[in-house]
Amino acid sequence: MLTLCASSGACSQISIIMLEKAQANYALRAVHLAKGDHKTAEYLAVNPKGKVPALLTDTGVITETPAILLFLHAHYPDAGILPADINNVEAVSDLAWFASFFHPLITRYCKPDLLGVTTDVGAVKDVAASQLKSAYQTAEKRLKASPYWYGYDWSATDAYLFWTVNRLKRAGFDFSEFEYVIQHYQQMLASPVIKRALLKEKAL
Ligand SMILES: N[C@@H](CCC(=O)N[C@@H](CS)C(=O)NCC(=O)O)C(=O)O
Numbered sequence: 001m002l003t004l005c006a007s008s009g010a011c012s013q014i015s016i017i018m019l020e021k022a023q024a025n026y027a028l029r030a031v032h033l034a035k036g037d038h039k040t041a042e043y044l045a046v047n048p049k050g051k052v053p054a055l056l057t058d059t060g061v062i063t064e065t066p067a068i069l070l071f072l073h074a075h076y077p078d079a080g081i082l083p084a085d086i087n088n089v090e091a092v093s094d095l096a097w098f099a100s101f102f103h104p105l106i107t108r109y110c111k112p113d114l115l116g117v118t119t120d121v122g123a124v125k126d127v128a129a130s131q132l133k134s135a136y137q138t139a140e141k142r143l144k145a146s147p148y149w150y151g152y153d154w155s156a157t158d159a160y161l162f163w164t165v166n167r168l169k170r171a172g173f174d175f176s177e178f179e180y181v182i183q184h185y186q187q188m189l190a191s192p193v194i195k196r197a198l199l200k201e202k203a204l
Pocket residue numbers: 010011012033038050051052053063064065066099103
């Protein structure tokens with residue numbers, strides 16, 4: 001049995017989507033970031049980093065989204081968590097790009113105050129917006145060539161991209177120049193797996 005510690009709207013959404021895709025037997029544990037649940041001693045005992053997601057497994061706690069996704073790929077090899085023909089080096093390279101470049105920019109854009117910047121919060125947001133545009137240009141080129149990140153089926157990198165768009169749309173980011181990224185988002189949104197995942201997340 002797996003338990004995912006998650007907060008509505010946070011990057012834990014990516015892991016929920018892929019747990020649903022794997023048809024895994026799992027439960028969600030709500031860690032409400034807005035209420036500060038992630039800073040409590042109880043949660044820090046689970047994940048000392050004080051972040052979601054954290055996946056509780058029979059063999060220990062897994063933190064960091066790419067690690068959770070690679071765990072799911074290893075345990076559900078036929079679920080399409082990553083394409084069967086992709087080599088691990090390429091998958092890790094792509095997941096690391098989302099986790100180390102894309103995600104921090106989203107934090108800077110949506111919550112610049114979290115960085116402890118007290119003076120020019122607007123400037124932090126503007127720089128993040130310009131770097132996010134360069135990240136979406138990379139995604140746009142990729143999605144112009146094929147509907148999903150690795151071709152004709154969606155997998156973990158698509159769920160990652162979907163979450164970035166979902167998060168930034170709520171924050172008012174301008175996607176008008178990213179036709180293929182928005183098309184990808186709409187296609188993902190129409191997937192029954194994603195619909196199920198979002199409903200479960202909403203109930204947290
Ligand atoms: N590197 C981590 C990042 C996790 C992360 O930053 N999660 C955010 C939610 S999207 C969080 O828990 N933020 C709480 C905080 O920083 O106070 C991953 O890829 O899973």
